[in-house]
Amino acid sequence: MTTSPLADRTTTAAARATDLSKIYGQGETQVVALDRVSVDFRQAEFTAIMGPSGSGKSTLMHCVAGLDTFSSGSVRIGDTELGSLKDKQLTKLRRDKIGFIFQAFNLLPTLSALENITLPMDIAGRRPDKEWLDTVIKMVGLADRLSHRPSQLSGGQQQRVAVARALASRPDIIFGDEPTGNLDSRSGAEVLGFLRNSVRELGQTVVMVTHDPVAAAYADRVVFLADGRIVDEVHGPTAESVLDRMKRFDAKGRTS
Ligand SMILES: Nc1ncnc2c1ncn2[C@@H]1O[C@H](COP(=O)(O)OP(=O)(O)O)[C@@H](O)[C@H]1O
Numbered sequence: 001m002t003t004s005p006l007a008d009r010t011t012t013a014a015a016r017a018t019d020l021s022k023i024y025g026q027g028e029t030q031v032v033a034l035d036r037v038s039v040d041f042r043q044a045e046f047t048a049i050m051g052p053s054g055s056g057k058s059t060l061m062h063c064v065a066g067l068d069t070f071s072s073g074s075v076r077i078g079d080t081e082l083g084s085l086k087d088k089q090l091t092k093l094r095r096d097k098i099g100f101i102f103q104a105f106n107l108l109p110t111l112s113a114l115e116n117i118t119l120p121m122d123i124a125g126r127r128p129d130k131e132w133l134d135t136v137i138k139m140v141g142l143a144d145r146l147s148h149r150p151s152q153l154s155g156g157q158q159q160r161v162a163v164a165r166a167l168a169s170r171p172d173i174i175f176g177d178e179p180t181g182n183l184d185s186r187s188g189a190e191v192l193g194f195l196r197n198s199v200r201e202l203g204q205t206v207v208m209v210t211h212d213p214v215a216a217a218y219a220d221r222v223v224f225l226a227d228g229r230i231v232d233e234v235h236g237p238t239a240e241s242v243l244d245r246m247k248r249f250d251a252k253g254r255t256s
Pocket residue numbers: 024025031032033051052053054055056057058059060
């Protein structure tokens with residue numbers, strides 16, 4: 001199997017991996033973290049990536065987001081081939097075109113919520129689009145918390161700041177690695193709702209790694225990884241259908 005038939009080659013992709021492989025180490029200690037993965041992340045689509053621990057979820061996300069190098073294959077963000085970029089260009093692309101949300105909120109404690117939201121753009125010397133910023137802040141319900149420091153906000157509110165920060169520069173694509181992993185279920189549901197709204201209402205493209213079927217059900221589709229390969233894909237997932245799929249993998253072993 002060279003190219004996954006699951007990858008849609010016809011519609012516009014915000015990001016695309018083709019035959020992407022990532023091998024750590026050499027010889028006996030070699031680990032194939034990604035084994036010729038081909039996948040499209042289409043514009044204005046919310047994709048969840050699931051799979052057992054060690055299946056390559058973070059590696060896939062990091063390679064597609066330009067945070068890590070890969071061994072072979074190619075990655076595109078929009079029309080830009082990542083493999084062709086020098087370090088500086090890659091840094092600029094990450095800054096201008098990609099938003100990140102991590103499990104840890106990664107806010108600066110001395111800055112207000114608003115300053116945290118606009119920080120990446122301030123660093124880049126870009127002026128935020130005021131109207132867009134207002135839309136984003138309203139959507140995540142932070143209008144009356146903007147002058148608060150992170151320590152004055154709940155975990156859920158802090159992650160909402162991180163979501164607003166990711167959305168503020170209108171990136172081509174937002175990547176989240178277990179963005180609700182540190183939140184209670186109610187705050188998690190809020191953050192997932194905002195991510196889904198950003199896709200439905202604002203046309204944002206979102207890719208989220210999660211191990212939680214309930215979180216995955218917020219996505220438009222779920223891509224399943226096992227042993228560095230894409231082994232299945234579910235469209236219009238529900239928590240039940242995702243759980244069912246996960247159980248079947250466990251029962252059958254990791255076959256593609
Ligand atoms: N820096 C590294 N050096 C060596 N092996 C690594 C490194 N990072 C990840 N791996 C291996 O690559 C595989 C995929 O890891 P990862 O992408 O983190 O999986 P997941 O996010 O699905 O838990 C695992 O076998 C892991 O041990």
